[in-house]
Structures are given as C-alpha cells and as structure tokens.
Amino acid sequence: MRVATAHRDTSEVPRKTQGEIEAAICEGISRFQQEYMGRGPKDIRTHLIGDLLVVRLRGVLTAPEKHMVKSLSAAKGRDLLKQVRTHLIETARPVMEAMIQEVTGVKVLSLHHDTSTITGEEIVLFTLAESPDCRQPNKR
Numbered sequence: 001m002r003v004a005t006a007h008r009d010t011s012e013v014p015r016k017t018q019g020e021i022e023a024a025i026c027e028g029i030s031r032f033q034q035e036y037m038g039r040g041p042k043d044i045r046t047h048l049i050g051d052l053l054v055v056r057l058r059g060v061l062t063a064p065e066k067h068m069v070k071s072l073s074a075a076k077g078r079d080l081l082k083q084v085r086t087h088l089i090e091t092a093r094p095v096m097e098a099m100i101q102e103v104t105g106v107k108v109l110s111l112h113h114d115t116s117t118i119t120g121e122e123i124v125l126f127t128l129a130e131s132p133d134c135r136q137p138n139k140r
Contacts, residue, residue, distance in 0.1 A: 017135055028096075029096070032095065037060070037062070037085075042059025048132065052125065052127060056122075059120050060121070061120040068080065082115055082117075097126075106128045106129050108128060109129055
C-alpha cells in the first residue's frame with residue numbers, strides 16, 4: 001500500500017534561526033573587513049533585535065591606524081581615521097547591504113557606523129524594513 005505524501009516545494013529556502021542569522025552576519029562582516037580593511041576583527045558579535053541588526057567588532061584598528069592616531073594630535077588623528085573608515089564603509093555599502101539582505105531575507109533601510117580610536121571597537125547598525133522571519137531553534 002502506497003501512502004500519499006505532501007509535495008514540498010524544494011526551491012523554498014528553509015528559514016534560519018536567529019542564531020544562524022547572527023552567525024552568518026558575523027562571518028560576512030568579518031570577510032568584508034578582511035577584504036576591504038586588510039584584516040579582520042579580533043572579536044565580532046551580532047545581535048538581531050527586532051528590525052535592528054547590531055554588529056560589534058573589537059580589535060579592528062590596524063598597526064598603521066594606531067600609529068596615525070598616536071602620532072597626530074588627538075582630535076586630528078581621530079577625525080582622519082573616522083573619515084577614512086566612513087569613506088570605506090560608504091563605498092562598500094552596497095556589498096554589505098546585499099549580504100545582509102541575502103542572509104536575513106529583508107531589505108536594509110539604513111546603515112550607521114562608528115569607530116572608537118580609544119578602544120579599537122567598531123559598531124555597525126543596520127535598520128531593516130521588517131524583522132526577519134526566524135524559526136525557533138530545535139530543542140535538544
């Protein structure tokens with residue numbers, strides 16, 4: 001006796017858990033940092049909070065950037081570093097937004113970015129058109 005089975009649309013991509021989305025964003029942003037900034041962060045964390053995606057990177061400053069900040073006056077070194085990093089982020093913005101949309105399935109509305117020359121920490125905040133549709137993780 002044959003049992004009829006429901007036909008599944010195999011072209012549909014299975015939904016990701018919030019943790020899977022956060023991990024994929026960490027991987028994508030880290031890869032972006034390596035390609036565009038010359039090196040990746042020492043630590044990276046992503047937090048999906050509703051329609052906000054917060055990426056916190058630690059240890060992002062390169063040796064030349066640290067030297068520049070120390071060798072120039074505090075305000076001038078800080079401002080120059082922030083200008084350069086902001087320009088790089090804005091130039092590569094379409095690449096980052098496409099990666100975020102691919103991972104989350106949601107359009108990026110805006111991107112906000114800042115770097116601390118004191119701690120070497122960088123924050124990237126994405127606002128999304130809506131909260132990504134996440135599935136609940138499997139319970140073990």
